[in-house]
Amino acid sequence: MAALYEGFTLCGLVPTQNASDSPIQGIELDGDSDHAVVTDSTRSVTLYKVSDQKPLGSWTVKQGQLLTCPAVCNFQTKEYVVVSDNKVIRVWKDEDLNIDKAFKATVSADVWRVHSAPGGEPVVLFQRGAVRLLDSLLSAPQQPIEDVLSEEEVIRWSTNIVAEKQHFVLFTTEQKGEHFLYVQRLNPNTLQKYRLEREDSGAPPLSFSASLRDKHINLLYLYPNGCVYQSVVAVRGPVELEGVQTLPRSLRLRLPVGEGKLGAASAVALDEAHVAVVGMPHPSARTGKDFLCIWNTNFQTLQAGKEMVGRIHGPVWCYLGKLFVPHGKALSVIPYECQKSSLASALGKLRHAGIAVSKSSVAVPSWNSLLHGDQPQGPAKIVDTRKSNGFIGDAQDLQLSVGQLACHLVARSQAETAFYTPGALAQLVQTQCLCHSVCPDLLLLALEHKDYFLCQLCLQLFPDIPEVVTCACLKTFIRSHQSIEMRLFNLCGGVLQTAYSDNFLLPHLKDLNAQQVILFLQYLQFVYLKFSQDVYTQTPGLRSPTMTQIIDWLCLLLDAHFTVLVMAPDAKGLLSNLESFVKSQVKLFSELGKIEGSLQELHKMKLSKDISQYSIEVIELF
C-alpha cells in the first residue's frame, strides 16, 4: 500500500502572468537532506529548511536580469550554481550574501540547464545539445560550443543520473512533432539518440521522469490521453549503436481521463510499482478539482489521493520520501510512503518463506475461474502460463470435486447432530485441494465438535483462513486448556502459522479477555525462549512456528492489550520479563551490528604483502 500523509506549506507562490507557466523553475537538493533549493521563475533562489518550513537564505539577481535555469548545488564544493540570462553562470557559497558579488562567468552559447547529483560533478547542458562539465567549462568560459541538435530541434526536458561511477545526461527534444531522447554518457563521452514512439493523437508528452533501478535507467512519460509509458535504457548498454533507434516502450498505466484531455499534468515514478500523478481528476470525485494521486502500476490501482487546492502548476518533484507540489498560491510538501506490494502481502503474511510460495501456486485455486469461468487477471496469468494445460485441468477437476464433497459432508453434519465424519474430513483436508473459502463451515464445525486434530490440520493446510476464524480457534484452544501443556502448545503452534493481516487480526484479538491474553503471552514467551535456546535444532517443518511468527504475534498481542496488561497485576512479572528479554536482544543485535561494521572494515583494509617463511629476494644497495 501507499499512503500520502498530512502535508505542509513550504512557501507561498506569486502567480505568474502567463497562467500556464509554473511560478517555480526548479527544486533541488542541497548537501543536507533536509534542505531544498527553490528557484522561482524570475530572479530569486531560496534555500529552505524543509522540516522547519523556514527559509535559510535567499539570493536575488538584479532587476532586469532573469534566472534561466534552476539553481543546483555542487555537492563536491558545497557551492550553488545558477545561470542568468542564458549565458552568465554564477557560482556562490552559502555564506555569500549578495549573488552579484559572487563569481560569474559568461559562456559563448545559451545554457539550457545545469545539472548536479550527489557523487558527480555538475554538468552544463547547452540549448543546442552540447554538454560540458562545469569545472572544465569555467576554466575556459569562452570555449566554442558545438551544435549537437539540428536546426529546428529544441530541448523539452532534461535530467542527469549518476550510476556506478557513470554520469549520464538525459534530454528529450522535439522536432517537427517528433520526440527524441538523447542519452549522453560522460567519461568516456558517447551520445545515443532514440526516437520516442509516436502517440496516436500526435500530442507531445506532458511530463518525463527518469530514475535508476537495477542498473537500468527507467524513463516514465505521461501523455495527455492518460497513458503512462515506461522505457528502459541500460546503463552498461552497448554503445556502438549507430543512428537513431526507436525506443521500445511499455504501457505502465492508463489513467482514467474522462472526456477531454489532461492539461498540465505530471507523473513521477516513486518506486518500481508506484507513480505519483498530479493534475488529473480523481476518478471518483467530481471534475474540476485537481488531485495528487499515487497509483500502483502493477495492479493498476489507485492507492492514495489528496485534493490540492487551487490549480496545479506543471511539474512535481520528489525527494527522499517527500513530494513537492506547487499548487494554487503555495508550494506544498507532502510526505508519502510506498510499501512493497506483492501478492504475498495481499494474501497475508507468508507462512514459510520459500516453501509457501511454491506450495501456494497449487493450493490457492483461482475460484473465479472454477465457479464462473472468468479468466484470471494480472499476475495469476503469469503463473498459469507456466504450467501445462493438461495438469491444470486435472488439478481443477480434483479441487472442484473435493470441494463439493466436503461441502456436502459439512452441510449434512450441520443438519444432523449425530452425523460427523472426522476421518473422512481429515482425509479431504489432507489432499491439500481444499481451502477455507471453498467450505467456510468446515473449520467452525470441527471447532464445534472439539475435533482439534482436524482444526490443526485446517490451520496448517488452509492458506486463506479469515482472521476472525483464527481468533475463534485461538479462543477455544485457550479456554479449553487452562494450563500450558503440550497439547495447547501444538494447537497454538498451528494458529501462529496461519496467514493473517495485522489490520484484520487486531480487532479480533481485542476480544480476548485479560486472563486469556496473559496465558497466551506466557505461551508465546515459552515458545520463544525454547526456540531461541535451540535455534539450531529447529527444523523448518510444518509444525513449528518460526521466530518471526512468534515475535509478530507477541507484538500484536501487546499492541491489542497493552493498557489492560499494564493495569493487570498478574501480568507485571511477565511484562518485565519480556522487557528485559527484548533489551538483551536489542543489545545483542546492536553488538552484532558493530561486529558487522568492523568486519566490513577488515574487508576494506588493504591486504598486507604476504611474506612467506622463506624467500630469496634481490635488493639493491648503492
Place this chain on the structure above:
Amino acid sequence: MGELKVHRVRFFDYMPTAIRAMAFNAHTERLALARMDGSVEIFNFTDHYFQEKVIPGKDSRSIESLCWVGGRLFSAGLNGEIAEYDLENLRPKYSLEAYGGPIWTVISNTQGTQLAIGCEDGTVKLFEVLEEHIQFERNLDRQKGRIISLSWHPSGTHIAAGMMDMIRVFDVPTGHAVQRLLVDRGIGGSKSRETVVWSVAFLSDHTVVSGDSAGKVQVWDGHTGTLVKTHLVTKWDVLALSVSKDESSVVAGTSEGTVIQFQFIAPTLHQQDKEWVRTRTFKNHTHDVRALAEIETAIVSGGMDTHLVVRPLLEKFDEKSHASGLRKIHFPHRNLVSCAKKAGLLLFQFPGQLELWRLGDSDGHGEKHTLSKKREMEEIQSISLTLFKQKGEDHICCSALSSCGGWLAYSTVSSVRIYRLQTDNNISITKVLPNPELAMTTKCIHILRYTSHGSVLVFQLHCIVPVYGSCPSAMGIHPTTNNLTMVHADQQLFEYSIVEKQYTDWSRKLQKQGLHNVWLDRDTPVTHVTFNPKNPNQVVLHDMHMFCIIDQSLPLPDQKTQFYNQMTLRSLSEQERPSHLHAFKICKTFQDLLCVSLLDDQSLVVVERPLLAITSQLPAPVRQKKFAT
C-alpha cells in the same frame, strides 16, 4: 655496491618468555629481571639500557621474586628455594631450601642485613645475610594462609605482609602480628572468590599501600590499621606496586596491561593536606604487568607480553634527549643465530634446543631488481632440520657453528659440548672431546662471556684492548686483516689491529670526525658484526631495525650529510652517484632482525622474527579493545 641476493628467513620461531619479576638497584643502576623460564637478565641503565648479563634459566627453576642486597642478587621461587647469583660467572652461586613450601616473595631490609621471605605455609622467614652465604634466623608468627607479598618498613621494625583477604603487619623484634587489615572482596560474582593481595608497599610514615586481585589499590594507616582510601582501578587484578625513592609516587601494574600512577599531592591547589591521588595511566602493554620499578626518571614495566618498557617521566626532563624517549626492549642484546658462511647453514638457539637449517640453493641467475622474488620453501629443498635436544636441565648459554659447517658447539653454565657435523646427504652428528685443534671455537664462546667486562680478551691474552666506558654489544675479527671490530652499547664503533696492537687509522679517523647523530640516536644495540670475505673493506653489522654495510674505502659522512641516503642514490644517475656515496650503506627493508650475515657466495642471510608473530602466540589478553570504544 649493486645488487645483493637476500635469503629472507622467517622460520626461526624464537619466543621470549614472560617477565615475572624485577628489582632495580638504585646504587649501581642495574635492573635485574627474571623471566618465566628461570633466566635472569641484568640491564645497565647507565649504559643505554644495555642487557649486559644473562644467566640462563633451568627447567626446574622458577623465580617469583628478585631482591638486591648491595651488589648481591637473590631470588626466590615456587620451587621453595632461595638462590644467590654469581654475577661474575653468570651462574647461580648456591641455592637454599627454605622449608616453607613455595616461596612467593623475597625482600631485604634497608640495612641489607636481613632477608625476609613469604611462604605458602603462612610463615615469614628471616635470613641473616652473611659475607658469602645466608643463614636462617627465625620465623615470624605463623599465619593461616599463604604469604603473597611483603614490604619492610624503612626503619626495619615492621613488615607488612599481603595474604588472602587480608594484610598483616608484623613487629619484627617480637615476631608478633600487630595489625590485621581486612581487604574487601570484589563485587558481584567474584564475591565468593578470595581476594589475593598481590603487592604491598610500606612507606616511612607507616602508610601501607596494597594492590589486590579485586582491582583495588588501597591506602591504609599502618598505625591504626584503618583504611584511608580505596581506588578501584580495574575490573581485573592489580599485580604489582612500586614506590618511588622519595615516596611521593606509587605505580600499580594491572592485568589490563596498564600502569597507573598515584601521587601524594594536595588534591586542591594551595592546600596543605596531601593525599594519594590517581594521576596518570600508561598503556604500553597488552597483557598482565607482572613486574614494575619506578626509578628516578622513568617507570620500568614488564609482564606477559615479554617486552621490557622504559617509560620516561617527561616532567623530569628539561629537554628532549636520548633518555627521554620511550624504550621497548624486545630482543636479547646478543646473538641467537649463527651462520656457517661457506656451507650455508643456520643454527638457531632456543633455551632447550638447537635447530640447524640449510639455506636453499639459488638458481644463480641474477634476478633484476625484483624486490619480492619469492619461491616456495619446498621448491628450494631448503630445509633439513636437526634437533639437538638439550639433555639435562640447564638452558643453553650460547652456541656457534664453524664457517665450514663441520663443527658445532654450545655451552651451558656447566659444560661446553662440541660436535662434528656431516651435512652432505644425511646429517650426522658425532660428539667429540675438546682438543687443541678446536680451541678457536671454544674460545669464541668464551669471548662472548667476557664481553661484560668492558674490555676484551683475545686468545691466550694476546693483548688487551683499551678499556672503553660502554659495554661492547658486538664484535668480530676480520678473517684476513685480523682487525677486531667492536660496536658498543652507546653505538660507538672501533677497529683495533690485533697485529699492531693499536687502533687502526680508519678507526682513529672515525673517532676524530665523530659518528653521525642519526647513527648515535638509534635505540637498539648492534648485535652482530661480520665481514665480506671478498672485499676486506666491507663490514656488515645490524641491529633490530636495520643492517649496515660499512665500506671503509668510501668517505665518512659528516653531520650535514644525509645519513639514510639509499633512496636518494636510487634516484640519481650513474654519473652523479659517486659524489653522494658515504661509508654507511643502510638498509631498513627488513625489520625485527635477529641476524644478518654475508655468505661466501656474496648473498645475504637475513633472519627476521616479526613482533606480530610473537604477539600472535601470546594468550588472549583479559581486556580486548572493543570496536569504537
